[in-house]
Amino acid sequence: MAVYMIALNRILDKEAWDEYHASMPALIKKYGIKPHSGGAFVKRLEGEYECDYLGMLEFPDQETVGAFLASPEYKELVPLMQRAAQRTLFSFEELPIGQS
Numbered sequence: 001m002a003v004y005m006i007a008l009n010r011i012l013d014k015e016a017w018d019e020y021h022a023s024m025p026a027l028i029k030k031y032g033i034k035p036h037s038g039g040a041f042v043k044r045l046e047g048e049y050e051c052d053y054l055g056m057l058e059f060p061d062q063e064t065v066g067a068f069l070a071s072p073e074y075k076e077l078v079p080l081m082q083r084a085a086q087r088t089l090f091s092f093e094e095l096p097i098g099q100s
Helices: 014-030 062-070 072-084
Strands: 003-011 034-040 053-059 085-093
Touching: 003 014, 003 062, 014 072, 053 062, 062 072, 062 085, 072 085
Parallel strands: none
Antiparallel strands: 003 053, 003 085, 034 053
């Protein structure tokens, strides 16, 4: 079952962000992840979270999410990402509408 990861990012260092962002396509490809969308935040409709960039990725399953986050390649990028942005990451499984 597909699992989606949402990343809400508040960019702190544009240069570091650009470097981090440029590093991701090869890693995404390696793990068979499907990028669904990513872009500049347009408008907050509800809530208090400050966000400059939102990204959404589709993983084949939760095991792939775990493998991706535990991979040496991703772990190597974590310090750069932490310098680049404040981030909230979450994942959810795809469910048919009306099912919880």
